[in-house]
Amino acid sequence: xxxxxxxxxxxxxxxxxxxxxxxxxxxxxxxxxxxxxxxxxxxxxxxxxxxxxxxxxxxxxxxxxxxxxxxxxxxxxxxxxxxxxxxxxxxxxxxxxxxxxxxxxxxxxxxxxxxxxxxxxxxxxxxxxxxxxxxxxxxxxxxxxxxxxxxxxxxxxxxxxxxxxxxxxxxxxxxxxxxxxxxxxxxxxxxxxxxxxxxxxxxxxxxxxxxxxxxxxxxx
Numbered sequence: 670x671x672x673x674x675x676x677x678x679x680x681x682x683x684x685x686x687x688x689x690x691x692x693x694x695x696x697x698x699x700x701x702x703x704x705x706x707x708x709x710x711x712x713x714x715x716x717x718x719x720x721x722x723x724x725x726x727x728x729x730x731x732x733x734x735x736x737x738x739x740x741x742x743x744x745x746x747x748x749x750x751x752x753x754x755x756x757x758x759x760x761x762x763x764x765x766x767x768x769x770x771x772x773x774x775x776x777x778x779x780x781x782x783x784x785x786x787x788x789x790x791x792x793x794x795x796x797x798x799x800x801x802x803x804x805x806x807x808x809x810x811x812x813x814x815x816x817x818x819x820x821x822x823x824x825x826x827x828x829x830x831x832x833x834x835x836x837x838x839x840x841x842x843x844x845x846x847x848x849x850x851x852x853x854x855x856x857x858x859x860x861x862x863x864x865x866x867x868x869x870x871x872x873x874x875x876x877x878x879x880x881x882x883x884x885x886x887x888x889x
Contacts, residue, residue, distance in 0.1 A: 680718050682708040684732055687725045688774035692837070696726060697783035726778050733775020734791055736765055741798045751805045752812075752859070752866050756852055758802075759829055760845060760870035762795070766833055767843035776833050796826045811861050821859055845870065 686708035690699045701722055705715040719725045740761040765772040779789030803818035803825075812818065828851055836843035852868035860866045 676718075679708070679710055679714055680728075683710065683715055683718055683725065684728050685771060688729045688733075688771040691726065691729065691778060692770050692774040695783070696722075696778060696781045701725075729771060730775045730778055730790060733769075733772045734794065736769060736772045736775075737762070737791055737794060740765065741795075750809045750811050750865075751802055752809075755799065755802045755806070755825075756856075756866060756868065757870050758798075759825070759852075760848065762829060763832060763836075763843045763845070763848050766836055767840055773833075773837065777837060780834075792826075792830055795829070796822070799825050799829075811865075813859055813861050816859060824855070 683704065687699070687704045690704050690707055694703075699722065701715055702712060704725065705712050708715070715725075719728065740758055766776065767773075776789075776791050779791055800819065800822040803812065803822050806812045807818050812821070832842050832848060832851075841847060849868055856866055856868055857863045
């Protein structure tokens, strides 16, 4: 049991160290030696857990993906319905990108062309969730007349990914103040009744660092 716990701690240290190095240097320049030193373990210990740099990158993406699921999965009842949940989730994502290097590196790795054809799994998952959320908003009758869920989803995904990319170089893009301006502009044309949806994150929902209480993914 002690050995298993030690191995788990070593694996977690390596994933975090890899995320830090990938975020700072990019995938191609990052070396396994640098990562093992950052984690405080030997190269042998690193290779015991991960056969290659690509395997480490996949582990970073998987942990980041789990964080994304915690943001998008739990859905508490909100006065503004699913649209408020969506707004809150975008803030939850921005907060994670700002404060969690594993999430930040996971998103960046998906867009790194040096990985030999790796796709942006996290961005794809985020896009699918936003699309599903807006279809539910439409079913609730809360989407403004004439607004297409798919068109609205494309706008929201493009903007959130844009903030993610810009935030990698300037954390100021990932603040609630910066992102709030986007929702203040978009909500009046998106919501059937804009006054029922807040452009600010709701306490205890997607706006917090943890993305809300544990629970199941919403049934779309």
